[in-house]
Amino acid sequence: MIRLPLAALLLSAAPALAHPVTVQSCDRQVTFDAPPARAVSNDDNLTEMMLVLGLRDRMVGYTGISGWKTLDEQMREGVAELPELSEKYPSKEVLAGAEADFFFAGWNYGMKVGGEVTPDTLTPFGIQVYELTESCIHLGPRPRASMEDLYTDIANLGRIFGVEDRAEALIAGWRDELSALTAGVDRATPLRVFVYDSGQETPFTAGAHAMPTALIEAAGGRNIMDDLDKSWAEIGWEPVIDRNPQVVVIVNYGDVTAGQKIDFMKTSPALAEIDAVRNDRFVVLDYVEATPGPRNISAVETLVHAFAQD
Template identity: 55%
Template sequence: MIRSALLAALLLVAGPALAEATRYPLTVHSCNREVTFAKAPERALSHDINMTQMMLALGLRTKMVGYSGVSGWKAVTPALRKELDGLPELASKYPSVETLLNANVDFFFAGWDYGMRVGGDLTPQSLAPLGIAVYELTESCAFVMKRPPASLDDTYTDLRNLGRIFDVQARASQLIEQMQQRVASVQQHLPAQRPRVFLYDSGEDRAMTSGRLGMPEALINAAGGRNILDDIEASWTRVNWESVVERNPEVIVIVDYGEITAAQKQQFLEQHPALQSVDAVRNRRFVVIPYVAATPSLENVEAIEAIAKGLHGA
């Protein structure tokens, strides 16, 4: 047992150091496309807080001209605000083609419904003729292709591919291994019972939430719960309150971001007339996670730890 633990520790240290350097031209899969890089990008733009965080964690700040889609949603944490200091935000919400051209961007890290929209002006197809390569957030591929339910492998895949694209595989491997170890630590102590969980993002007339194709599905599963909407073939989507009541969640996970605070969201749920019979509301069982942790990011681990504690008390 001691020998196995020692070997695992040695592999953790040695693994990243043994990562091979990228050989260009490099071709990677991005959703239902293949993207080829003649060299590592030098003027990258990341969209949204989660993808920006990945780039910074990989040590790619010097390869970035900036980021977009953060301050417009008030989704930045104090820690990340410090990391972003000095890095320009090129658009507070959605960047335009002109935004990218004016900054001479050569690489755009975004996703479907994370800066890009099907049929919109900003897509891999519209940017390719302009010499701008696009890598799509793996979880978001559900908007443009059929794919299995979201999993933590989606986040690991993005880190691994970014590592290859920018020739920082050692750092990517290290981040992935650290995440995997923390997730494994949580799962060692999970009971067999899987409480019913509803994720509440926002919305009053209808609830913005996540089906089986969004990252919350993976987070709830990893934390030992069951997403009450795990039969919905959708990523981020809206549902009627009747569906929530019918499925009777035992715990509600609130995504904290925007002008409406998590406390205000909880108060809305507690006072909603239709939800008074729901177990989570009756027992006041709420878990709060920040937006960045609810979307594919390094903070997925923090979300899993927080949800597991809320579900199982450990």
């Protein structure tokens, strides 16, 4: 299994001479006349995409990690020599001050629709933007989340930075691993699965356009909120109770631990009769596994094993 070994994270990738290249980024076509040389990524998962492609030497920093999450050992090694330019979402001034020429981010992954930092507002600074595919739902209708979202982003980054061969090799390896992992999955009666990100009065969860829906389906389950035409959203507990999930996927990050989230569900009288709670069927995915990125394959493996338990 690919586990983002340190050697892979630190490996530099020499650019190919294939520019200019044009890629689709949400509703835009973006042309790069040369590979970016001073890139910035936002968030754990997007930063790992850059690292696994061997692009650390093409980066001047990253943003949006320590304000919400803690770097695990693997990530700390990968970004050891890079500064965190902003603990949360960066400002235009932060990116311009780093003399960035490229920002890899997404909608609600470092940028907000109508916010200060967008592809349009960064253009005057000479900063080009590639948008995370999963996040494009914030700009208008698009297909539900799938594993192809990850492959698309890796392929496009490969083209942008002139490392297509490395990107294609990664994608081919992931496809093979995923096929092997899920070959024996019984899809006749998918398990009902709820994704619990955060919130007690009202839960924050994954809808049709969030990566956990694709991960759950790959592992042989069905997200009970797969009819929610959003990516991540706040809902009420009523539909969760009504749809009675057999398994709860806990997204682990931030100040509230996975154990605390499980304890809340297990001690809430309103949730006591949910099958997952009665049968103590919880599975934990770290944030960087549940959002689009190289650890999605290991997330599917975790889910396959969890779903197979009697």
